[in-house]
Amino acid sequence: MAKPKVIIEDFADMLNFEPEQNTALAPVQGGITEMDFSLMEPFPNHRFKLYEGQQLADMVDSVHQFGILLPIILWHTEDGRHLILSGHNRRNAGQLAGLIKGPVIIKENLTHDEAVLIVTETNLRQRSFSDMSHSERAYCLAQHYEALKSQGKRNDLLQEIERLLNPHDSDENSTSVQLEQKLESREKVGQEYGLSASKVGRYIKISTLIEPLIAKVDTGEIAFLAAYDLSFVENRNQQQQISDLMESEGYKVDMKKAELLRSYYETGKLTDTTMVQILSGEKTRKLKSNKPQPFKVKATVISKYFTNEQSPKEIEDTIDKALTMYFENLNTEVVD
Structure with missing residues (x-):
């Protein structure tokens, strides 16, 4: 059965985003006006890719x-800038079509969290969550999480995500009732939206990767679960080193390497040397054993010297004695 498509109403319900009656998305007094594209700025750290x-x-x-039918939503900040909250693609298409201005709705007196919620909500309204890249999903969920956490909403889901983000800080004294509530919350999200609480937590953690690394998740160079483990290397300079080595040396990061990088980082052992050893595969290669490899004697050879009535133990003992005599004679010949 195909997973249900996540639409804006579903996603809002999932994170309990309940706009106030005087929502930032409601038309402002004065309605729609026009503005030159050159006066509009992209929203900072905006990771939703242009079409x-x-x-x-x-x-x-x-x-x-038809022109631009849906107004571009702008945030008029206190320092006089006009940041695009919704309409990056509309402005881009308008410029390519030869226009120099477009219809806008200007919002004022917003907090940063409110602005972020408009950015994520409107992007989810215009495109399916399943159609987004991994980096867009991570950005969207992380921004939602931070904004909603500051508002103190959906504490049960937020606490579950917090535990997933910090697995070593889990509360060992949680009651069975609390655990049951968390499991019910996770199951509900999974059933209704095809997105479990653990998946939400992993996406948010992956959002902490630097841009070059999370871009490799989008292209498939780094698998999703490998990226999750890699995100526990929280030192951004070391993340950059990993990215640089992947580019310059052609190293790949698979699950085993990502797990090792995480383990070495969390135990304080991730140095420049161990990083190269892990990425090059030196740390993941199995050491060759000095022990002789097992060898099976063919049935045709066994049948030449033994009968069916002889037990495996008798055959093994005879072969052992025969080999002992062979090597003793061989050593005697060498001495002579």
Whole structure:
């Protein structure tokens, strides 16, 4: 059965995002106006990728025919900047279509958390969560989590995510009732939205990776679970070293290497040398044993010297004696 498509209403319910009656998304007094594209700035650390290829071409064609139908939402900050909360693709398509301005709705008196919620909510409204890249999902969930945590909403889910983000700080004294509530919350999210609490926690943790590394998750160079373990290397300079080594030396990061990097980091043993040893595969290669490899004597050889009535123990003892005599004679010949 196909997983249900996560739409904006579902996602809002999941994280209990309940806008106030005077929501930041409601039309402001004065309504829609127009503004030059050159006066608009992208939202800082905005990780939702602009449309490309056919999707972008279709949007440019639509703008050519009908103009920009949906206003761009801007945040007029206290320092006088106009940051795009919703409409990065509309502005881009408008510019490519030859326009110099577009319709806007300007929001004022927003907190940063409120602005972030508008960015994530509107992006989820316009595209399916399942269609987003891993980095976009991680960004969206992390921003939602931080904004909602500051508002003190959905404490049960937020505490579960917190535990997933910090597995070593889990509360060993949790009651069975609390545990049951957490399991019910996780199961409900999984059933209704195809997104478990553990998956939410992993996405949020992955969002702490530097841009070059999380981009490799999008391209498939680093698997999702490997990226999760890698995100526990919290030193951003070391993350950058890992990224640089992957680029310069062509090293790959698989699950075993990511687990080792995490383990060495958490035990304070991740140095420049051990990092190279792990990424090059030196630490994950099995050491060759000095012991002789097992050898099986063919049945045709056994049948030449033994009968079916003889037990395996008798055959083994005879072979042992025969080999002892062989090597003793061999050593005698060498001495002579």
